[in-house]
Amino acid sequence: MTAGWVHHLIIAPVVLPLAAGAFMLLFDERRRALKATISLVSAILLLGIAITLMSLADASAPGASVYLLGNWPAPFGIVLVLDRLSALMLVLTGILAIASLVFAMARWQRMGPHFHTIFQLLLMGLNGAFLTGDLFNLFVFFEVLLASSYGLVLHGSGPLRVKAGLHYIAFNLAASALFLIGVSLLYGVTGTLNMADLAQRIPSVAPEDRMLLEAGAAILGIAFLVKAGMWPLSFWLPPAYAAAAAPVAAIFAILSKVGIYILLRLSLLFFGVEAGASSGFGSDWLLLGGMATIAFGLIGVLASQAMGRLAGYSVLVSSGTLLAAIGIGNTAITGGALFYLVSSTLTISAFFLLVELVERGQDTAAAVLAVTMEAYGDEYEDAVDEEVGLAIPATLAILGACFVVCGILLTGLPPFSGFVAKFLLVASIFNPTGLGASAEISPTDWILVALIILSGLSALIAMTRTGIRTFWASLEGKVPRVLVIEVLPVAGLLLLCLLLAIQAGPAMRYMEAAAQSLHAPQNYIKSVLAAPRAGGGGGESR
Amino acid sequence: MELIVALAIGVLTASGIWLLLRPRTFQVIIGLSLISYAVNLFIFAMGRLRLGAPPVLVDAGVGDPGLYDDPLPQALVLTAIVISFAMTALFLVVLLASRGLTGTDHVDGRERR
Numbered sequence: 001m002t003a004g005w006v007h008h009l010i011i012a013p014v015v016l017p018l019a020a021g022a023f024m025l026l027f028d029e030r031r032r033a034l035k036a037t038i039s040l041v042s043a044i045l046l047l048g049i050a051i052t053l054m055s056l057a058d059a060s061a062p063g064a065s066v067y068l069l070g071n072w073p074a075p076f077g078i079v080l081v082l083d084r085l086s087a088l089m090l091v092l093t094g095i096l097a098i099a100s101l102v103f104a105m106a107r108w109q110r111m112g113p114h115f116h117t118i119f120q121l122l123l124m125g126l127n128g129a130f131l132t133g134d135l136f137n138l139f140v141f142f143e144v145l146l147a148s149s150y151g152l153v154l155h156g157s158g159p160l161r162v163k164a165g166l167h168y169i170a171f172n173l174a175a176s177a178l179f180l181i182g183v184s185l186l187y188g189v190t191g192t193l194n195m196a197d198l199a200q201r202i203p204s205v206a207p208e209d210r211m212l213l214e215a216g217a218a219i220l221g222i223a224f225l226v227k228a229g230m231w232p233l234s235f236w237l238p239p240a241y242a243a244a245a246a247p248v249a250a251i252f253a254i255l256s257k258v259g260i261y262i263l264l265r266l267s268l269l270f271f272g273v274e275a276g277a278s279s280g281f282g283s284d285w286l287l288l289g290g291m292a293t294i295a296f297g298l299i300g301v302l303a304s305q306a307m308g309r310l311a312g313y314s315v316l317v318s319s320g321t322l323l324a325a326i327g328i329g330n331t332a333i334t335g336g337a338l339f340y341l342v343s344s345t346l347t348i349s350a351f352f353l354l355v356e357l358v359e360r361g362q363d364t365a366a367a368v369l370a371v372t373m374e375a376y377g378d379e380y381e382d383a384v385d386e387e388v389g390l391a392i393p394a395t396l397a398i399l400g401a402c403f404v405v406c407g408i409l410l411t412g413l414p415p416f417s418g419f420v421a422k423f424l425l426v427a428s429i430f431n432p433t434g435l436g437a438s439a440e441i442s443p444t445d446w447i448l449v450a451l452i453i454l455s456g457l458s459a460l461i462a463m464t465r466t467g468i469r470t471f472w473a474s475l476e477g478k479v480p481r482v483l484v485i486e487v488l489p490v491a492g493l494l495l496l497c498l499l500l501a502i503q504a505g506p507a508m509r510y511m512e513a514a515a516q517s518l519h520a521p522q523n524y525i526k527s528v529l530a531a532p533r534a535g536g537g538g539g540e541s542r
Numbered sequence: 543m544e545l546i547v548a549l550a551i552g553v554l555t556a557s558g559i560w561l562l563l564r565p566r567t568f569q570v571i572i573g574l575s576l577i578s579y580a581v582n583l584f585i586f587a588m589g590r591l592r593l594g595a596p597p598v599l600v601d602a603g604v605g606d607p608g609l610y611d612d613p614l615p616q617a618l619v620l621t622a623i624v625i626s627f628a629m630t631a632l633f634l635v636v637l638l639a640s641r642g643l644t645g646t647d648h649v650d651g652r653e654r655r
Contacts, residue, residue, distance in 0.1 A: 002613045136618055148630055159643045163651040166567065166640050169633055170649070173574050176629070180581045180622055184615065188588035193614075320613060 005374060007054055010067040010082050013051050013090055013127035016042055021120030029113055032229035036105050037352035038114035043101050046123065047094030050087065053187040057087040060508070062517050063527035066133070074133075074529050075197040081133035081528055085338070089130040089254075089261055090511030092342055095496065096251050096349050097123055099489035103353050104247035106486045111156040116156075122148035129258050133528055135183050135193045138262070142179065144170055150253060152248045153240055164243035171236045173335025175226040184362065189213045198526035199269045199521055203276035214281055217270060221263065221282060228259030229319045232294040238300065238312030249311070250489075253349040256315055260322045264334070267326060269521045273457030280329075287327025287444065293320030294451045298458040307470075310462055311348060314410055317344065317455045318344040323426060324448050330432045334515035339508060343417040343500055347409040351494035354402050357487070358470055360480035397483045400471045402487070405494045412456040417500040422452060424508070547587055554580035566638045566655075567647050571630065576628035582619050589615030 020042035024035050056065055063085035068074070101119065109115045125145025132138050150172075153165045187193055189209050190201045205213050221234070237256070241249050264287070271281040295314030304310040306369045318340075325337035406414065412422035429445050500507055517523060554576050559575025589612035597613035637647075644651040 136621070139620065140625070143629070147629065147632065150636070153640070154636065157639070157643075158642075159651060160639045162643050163637065166651075169629075169636060170562070170574065172578065173629055173633065175575045177574075177581045177626075181584055184585040184588040184618070185583075187615070187618075188590075357555060432564055496612055 003245075007065065007067065007391065009049055009053055009056070010065060010080050010131065010414050011069070013046055013053075013131065014080075014124055015262075016045060017120040017124040017127070021124065021322045022118045023113075024120070032109060035116045036109060037100070037312060039120060040098070040101050040105070043094065043097040043123070046127070047091065047098060050090035050094045053082055054087040056085075057082050057084045061513060062520070063405075063541050064517075064521040064524050066528050066531035068531055068533060072296055074531055075192055075194045077193065078137045079133040079528060079531065081524070082131060083524060084510065084517060085261070086130045087305060088338065088342070088510070088514060090127060090258070092257075092345060093123065093126050093130070093254055095493075096254050099353070099493050100247040100350065101341050102248045102485055103250065104245075106483045107244050108156070108247050112154075114151070114435040115155055116226050117252070118148045120153040122152060122260065126254065126258065130261065131157065133195050135186065135195060135198070139176075139179055139183060142258075143176065144177070145255070147260070149252065149341030152165045152251075156245045157384060161245075164240045168492045172228065175223045178219050178226075179223035182216050182223060185212060185216025185219065186219055189216065190532045194528070195266070195269055196525040199272075199275075199525050200529070202270055202278060202480050203274065204276075207277070210277060214278060217266075217278075218282065220266075224259040224262050225289065225306070226259070227256060228263065228317050229256050229293065230289045230323060231316075231320070231531045234293065234316055234319075236297070237315060238304075241281070241312040241315060241352070242306065242308030246353050249308075249352035252348040253315065253345050253352060256319055257345055258323075260319065260326070260341065262325050264337075264518065268329070268334075269524065270462055272519065272521055274522070283327045283329050285327070286323050287448070290320045290322070290327055290417045291444075292444045292453055293317075293447055293454050296302065296320075298455040299457075301458045301462045304462060307359060307466055308352075310466060311351045311355055314348055314351065317459070318348060321425065321452060321455070328429065328432075328445075328448075330428070331512075331515050331519045332432055332517060333425065333426035335508065335512040336421065336530075337515055338511040339500075339504075340421035341415075342507075343409070343421040343497060346420060346493050346500075347406060350402070350490050351406045351410070351498075353486075353490045353493075354370055354399065354406060357480060357482050357490070358399055358403065360482070381458070390474075393460045395480060398487055398491075399480075399482065400467075402490050402494060403463075403467055403471070407460065407467065409494070410456075410459040410463060412459075415501060416494075417497045417504070420504045422456065425452060434437060441527070457486070482537070543591060543593070547583060547591060550588070551580045551583050554583070565648055565650075567640060567649055570649060571633055571637060574633065575626075575630055578622070578630075582622055582626075585615050585619050585622060 020038055027034055061084060064081050066074070067080040067082070069078045069080065071077070097119075098287060104115065124144055125141050125148060127132055128141030129138060129145060150165065152162055183193065186198065189205060190198055190213050192198055192201060195410055202213065206398060226233045241252055259315050267286070271278050271283070273279055275281070294317055297313050297320055300313030300316060301310055304313055322337055322341055325333050325340070335370055409416045409418040412418040427448050429449055430441060558576035558580060559640050560574045561569045561576065564570065564573070595611040597611045599610070599618055610647065641647050641649060646653055648654070
C-alpha cells in the first residue's frame with residue numbers, strides 16, 4: 001500500500017463529524033464557546049480533508065478510490081467510493097459548513113439546544129451520502145442527514161418554524177418510504193445493492209423483469225426528486241427554507257443538491273449509454289420536470305414579497321436548471337451543470353445569510369425574533385449582553401453591496417461566476433459536440449434556453465424591486481446591528497464566486513474531467529469491483 | 543400465502559395514504575406508521591417468500607443456497623424498522639410542539655373556517 005494514510009482519509013469525512021458531534025454531547029449547553037470551537041475546528045478539518053481528497057481523486061482518475069469498510073470485497077461488503085464528483089461535493093459541503101458555523105456563532109447558536117451536535121451529524125450524513133457506493137447505505141446516510149435536518153429546521157422554535165417543519169418532516173418521511181420501496185424493488189430484480197454491481201447487471205436483466213426494474217428505479221428517483229424539489233413535489237420547500245434559521249437555511253442550500261447529486265450519479269451509472277434496453281431511461285422526465293420547475297420557480301421569484309421566500313424559490317430555479325441539464329445528459333452540459341451547481345449553491349447560501357441580516361431591521365424579522373424570544377426568553381435576554389465582536393460601521397452600505405453582488409450572481413450577469421455558469425449551459429445546449437460542429441437544435445432545447453434566460457430576468461426584476469424597497473426606502477426602521485463575523489461568511493462566499501469566475505479555466509477543466517468520468521462509468525465499476533483488500537498480514541484497517 | 547401478504551401490504555398502504563392526507567396531525571403520524579409497516583413487509587417480499595427455510599447457515603446443507611432464505615432483506619428490514627421508529631418518535635415530538643404552540647391539532651396550525 002503506497003497510498004497509506006491518505007487512503008484512510010476517505011472514511012474521515014464520516015467519522016470526524018460523528019466523533020465531534022458525540023463529543024459535544026458531553027458538555028453542558030452553557031459552554032457555548034467550547035462547543036462552537038470544537039464544531040468550527042471539525043468543519044475546518046473537514047474542508048482540509050476534502051481538499052486533500054480532491055487531489056487524491058484527481059490523481060487516481062480515471063478510476064475511483066475505493067475504501068472497503070470491514071475489508072470485505074466489493075459486492076458483499078459496503079464500500080465508500082471517492083471520485084472527482086464526490087470530492088467536489090465534499091469540498092462544497094466543507095465551505096458551506098464553515099460559513100454557516102461562523103455566522104451562527106454571532107447569535108443563532110444560542111436560540112436552541114444542541115445546535116452544534118445536530119449540525120455535525122448533518123455534515124456526517126451529507127458526507128456519507130456523497131461517498132457511499134451502496135444503495136442501502138445511501139438510505140441510512142440519507143436518514144441521518146434528514147433526521148438532523150428535522151432538528152435544525154426547528155432550531156429556534158416558534159409557531160412558524162414548527163408549522164413549516166411539520167410539513168417538511170411529513171413530506172420527507174413519505175419520500176423515505178418511497179426510497180425503501182425503490183431500493184427493495186431493485187434488489188428483488190437484480191439481487192444486489194452495490195451501485196457498481198447494479199450497473200453491471202442492469203444490461204443483462206431479463207426482458208420480463210425490465211418493467212419491474214424500471215418501476216423500481218422510477219420510484220427511487222421520485223424520492224430524490226422530492227429532495228431536489230422538482231415541480232409538483234416541491235411545495236414544501238420554499239416555506240421550510242424561508243422559516244429555517246439563517247445559518248440552517250444556508251447549509252440547506254446543499255441539501256437539495258444531494259438529490260441532484262444522486263440523480264446525476266445513478267442515472268449515468270444505471271441508465272448510461274451501455275445500459276442496453278434501459279439506456280436513457282427517465283431522462284425525458286428529468287428534462288420536462290426540470291423545465292416545469294424552472295417555470296414554477298421563476299413565477300415564484302416574481303411573486304415573492306418576502307426575501308426569504310425569494311431565496312427559497314431561487315433554490316427551485318437552480319434545482320430545475322440542474323435537473324433539465326441532467327435530462328439532456330451529454331458530457332459538455334454535465335460539465336457546465338457541475339460548474340452551475342457550485343456557483344448557485346454558494347450564491348444561494350450567501351443569500352440566505354444575507355436575508356436574515358437585512359431583514360433584521362425590518363418588522364417581519366423582528367416579529368420572528370420576538371416569537372423566538374418568547375420561546376427561549378431567558379436564555380436570549382442575557383445573550384444580548386454577551387454578544388461578542390465589533391458591530392460594523394456603514395452597515396447598510398456593506399449589506400447593500402453584498403445584496404447587489406447576490407443579485408448579479410442570481411441573474412447571471414458578468415463579472416461573477418453566475419454568468420460563466422449560465423453561459424456554459426447555454427453554449428453546451430446549442431453546441432453539444434463542441435464549438436464549430438453544427439448540430440440539430442430541438443424545440444425543447446430552445447424552450448429550455450428561453451427558460452434559463454427568463455429565470456435570470458425574473459431574478460433581476462425581483463432583486464431590483466426588493467433592493468429598492470429595502471435600501472432606498474426611507475429609513476424609518478432602525479439600522480440593523482450587524483457583527484463582523486456575520487458579514488464575513490457572506491462576503492467570503494461571494495468572494496469565492498468571484499474567484500470561481502476568475503479561475504474558471506482550471507475549475508472548468510476539473511468539472512469537465514468529472515463529467516467525462518461520469519459518462520464513462522466502466523472505470524468506476526471496474527475500480528469498485530476490483531478493489532484490493534487491505535494487506536494479508538497486519539493490514540487491518542485503522 | 544402470496545395473496546395474503548399482497549393484500550396485507552395493499553391494505554396497509556391504502557389506509558396509510560388515506561390517513562396521511564387527513565388534516566389532523568395524529569392521523570398523519572398513524573398513516574406514516576402504517577406506510578412504514580407496509581414498506582417493511584414489501585422489503586421482505588422482495589427477498590422472495592418461503593416457508594421454513596433458515597436465513598443463517600446450519601450444519602446440514604452448507605453450500606447449497608437453495609436451502610436457505612435470503613438473509614439480506616431481513617437485515618434491511620431491521621434497519622428500516624429502527625429508523626422508522628426513531629422518525630415516528632421525532633415526529634411525535636414535533637406534533638406535541640405544534641399542538642402546544644398553536645393550540646390546535648390541525649396540520650396547518652389553524653382550523654379551517
